[in-house]
Amino acid sequence: MPCKPTLVTGASGFVGWHVARLLIERGHCVRALVRPASVVPELDVERFAGDLRDPASLERAVAGCRLVFHVAADYRLWSRSPGELYRSNVDGTRNMLTAARAAGVERFVYTSTVGCIGIPTGGLGDEDQPVSLAHMAGAYKRSKFLAEQAALEFARSGFPVVIVNPTAPMGDHDFKPTPTGQIVLDFLNGAMPMFIDTGLNVVGVRDVAMGHLLACEKGCVGERYILGSENLTLGEILGELAKITGMKAPTLQLPYFLAWSAGLATTAWADLTGTPPRIPFEAVRMAKTKMWVSHAKAAQALGYAPAPAYHALAEAVAWFQCWRKQRAA
Numbered sequence: 001m002p003c004k005p006t007l008v009t010g011a012s013g014f015v016g017w018h019v020a021r022l023l024i025e026r027g028h029c030v031r032a033l034v035r036p037a038s039v040v041p042e043l044d045v046e047r048f049a050g051d052l053r054d055p056a057s058l059e060r061a062v063a064g065c066r067l068v069f070h071v072a073a074d075y076r077l078w079s080r081s082p083g084e085l086y087r088s089n090v091d092g093t094r095n096m097l098t099a100a101r102a103a104g105v106e107r108f109v110y111t112s113t114v115g116c117i118g119i120p121t122g123g124l125g126d127e128d129q130p131v132s133l134a135h136m137a138g139a140y141k142r143s144k145f146l147a148e149q150a151a152l153e154f155a156r157s158g159f160p161v162v163i164v165n166p167t168a169p170m171g172d173h174d175f176k177p178t179p180t181g182q183i184v185l186d187f188l189n190g191a192m193p194m195f196i197d198t199g200l201n202v203v204g205v206r207d208v209a210m211g212h213l214l215a216c217e218k219g220c221v222g223e224r225y226i227l228g229s230e231n232l233t234l235g236e237i238l239g240e241l242a243k244i245t246g247m248k249a250p251t252l253q254l255p256y257f258l259a260w261s262a263g264l265a266t267t268a269w270a271d272l273t274g275t276p277p278r279i280p281f282e283a284v285r286m287a288k289t290k291m292w293v294s295h296a297k298a299a300q301a302l303g304y305a306p307a308p309a310y311h312a313l314a315e316a317v318a319w320f321q322c323w324r325k326q327r328a329a
Contacts, residue, residue: 010072052092199290
């Protein structure tokens with residue numbers, strides 16, 4: 001008897017691709033919801049064209065599915081039309097939840113973000129830290145926070161939703177690349193002469209994918225699980241990249257007020273021209289808070305055991321080096 005498909009949204013993107021890959025390795029028949037022009041390279045999936053803003057396409061995609069991993073999101077730190085982020089991230093998530101509930105899906109894993117986790121002053125954020133929409137800087141974070149609230153609302157109504165909050169994933173197959181992958185690419189290209197005082201929790205994208213499967217198998221309905229690994233300053237990240245590549249890490253630290261001014265100016269110009277800014281103001285605002293968190297809950301409840309950040313950075317370096325050669329050929 002053919003297996004019931006598992007639907008993955010966002011399988012053409014970084015985290016979604018790795019979730020789909022791991023599901024295939026575990027014997028799942030993966031159905032990938034993608035936009036008509038998108039592809040899912042290297043993976044044997046049932047490609048299903050659709051759009052999160054089109055409820056009818058979601059109903060068709062989820063029909064007959066037992067599990068849903070909703071990974072897709074509009075991950076932009078600048079948009080000339082911020083409403084697009086809300087339509088995809090908030091309305092799109094609600095549309096996907098509605099379609100999945102109507103289809104009788106047995107388990108729904110929603111991919112949120114560490115940006116929705118509260119960070120106490122001078123401490124580590126966790127799933128229990130109080131946080132509200134007022135703490136969210138910019139359209140991306142606000143839209144993801146509202147989408148997470150929609151997922152929690154469905155869970156409270158009895159629909160089997162589990163939420164995961166990845167931190168800053170690094171690794172191979174970062175196609176676009178993501179803003180975190182861009183750090184690695186900029187370093188390799190010598191395009192990062194200075195840095196600001198900020199901090200990220202770096203995690204391997206393969207560990208994030210495994211965390212999704214563990215949340216599906218062992219997570220409690222309505223609970224959130226941080227999928228992270230190691231808290232590092234940006235300076236420490238660049239130092240690790242220097243060790244991996246043999247290149248020199250930048251030593252000049254840019255004062256925050258200069259970064260703030262540059263972000264404000266380049267974003268204002270982007271709003272006028274429609275060309276994405278080199279330094280999005282939203283990214284500068286986000287950088288003011290070190291996004292350092294604990295993944296203890298996922299470790300204890302799910303058996304989540306990520307590798308050190310060094311491995312994720314090394315995989316990202318190797319992939320981007322190969323990616324650059326292929327593009328240059």
